[in-house]
Amino acid sequence: MVMPHTAQVVCTIAVAVVSVLAVIAVSLAWRRTRSSVYPLIMLGGLACVFNEPIVDLLGLCWHPRTGQWRLFETFGRPIPVWAALGYMLVFGIMSAVLFGLLSRGAGYRRLWAGVVVFWLVDLAVELPLLRQGIYIYYGDQPLRVGGFPLTWLLINGLGGLLIAVGIARLPGLFGGRRRWLIVPFMPAMQLLAASIAIPAFSVLNADVSSGWRWVGVLATAVIGVALIDGLIRFAVSGRELIAVPVRAAQALQPEVTSAR
Structure with missing residues (x-):
């Protein structure tokens, strides 16, 4: 298989x-709000590209x-330059959007809409x-649309939501x-979110019948939807993930407020 040049x-x-x-856009927002949260989220999205070889190996x-045009290669998986920028856009921008919704007190429906x-x-x-054949998902993978296994929507969506909820509800960690x-x-x-696909990854990498592949993929789908819904319900409750000292909680609050 050859990477299509054009x-x-x-x-x-x-x-x-x-x-x-x-x-x-992020730089202008940083200058206006004096909040470093959003630029750091963009950098974090860029850093997520180092998980790509792992999830590629597991998810075929x-x-x-x-x-x-290779950026790096690990686990025998070559990763192209464009993938790093793509990660920054998908996980950086969309995680920032979800965090922004949480910071503004979005409710259950708005957060689901964000996902x-x-x-x-x-x-x-x-x-x-x-x-265009820039990459492929190979093997007998159920729930594919246009060559794309839909289980990745749940994995990626949960990853972005975990990031946003974690930053918003762990002020003691990020203060x-x-x-x-x-x-x-x-x-x-992001890698934690990919763990919901263990049932799918297990059957995709095993010599089993097509029926068992569907069982594993559907199990991942059910787990993914349930966790996303539960995490959204927790997020809109306004509770923090862990108890933190008041001073530590206040360390993050001013920048969250200024980013609104």
């Missing part, structure tokens, strides 16, 4: 242009090596790239000088 050029330029616009995804928008953005990015922890926190949450 599609790779167009894809890389497109994500680069959108990334520049996103960075400019392949980026063609021949002709690829649905996350899914639509994910589909808008993935489907055209799959159509003051510890704000930079947002960056490593994001890939950790």
Whole structure:
């Protein structure tokens, strides 16, 4: 399998242009609000690309090596340059949107709407790239639309939601000088979200019948929906994930308020 040259050029330029616009917008917001939360979320989204080889290996995804503008390779999986910018846009921007909704006191329906928008953005990015052969999901994978396994909507959506809820409800962890922890926190949450796909990953990487593959994938779908719904219900309750000293909680609050 060869990386299509023209599609790779167009894809890389497109994500680069959108990334520049996103960075400019975040920089202006940072200057206006004096809040470093959103720039750090963008950097955290960029850092999530280092999880790509792991989830590719488990989820049977392949980026063609021949002709690829390679950024790095681990676990025998070559990762192209455009993927890093794509991660910053999908996980950076969409996690920032979900965090913004939480910061403004969004309710149950608005947060679910935010997750649905996350899914639509994910589909808008993935489907055209799959159509051009820039990467593929291989093997007998149920619930595929346009070559895209829909279980990834749940994995990615849960990841973005975990990031947003964690930053908003863990003020003691991200307060003051510890704000930079947002960056490593994001890939950790993305990888945690991928754990819901253990049933799917297990059957996809086993010599089992198509029926068992459907069982594993549907189990992942049920777990994903239940966890997203439960996390949203927790988020709108306004409770913090852990008890923290008042002074630590206040360390994050001023910047959240200024970002509204």
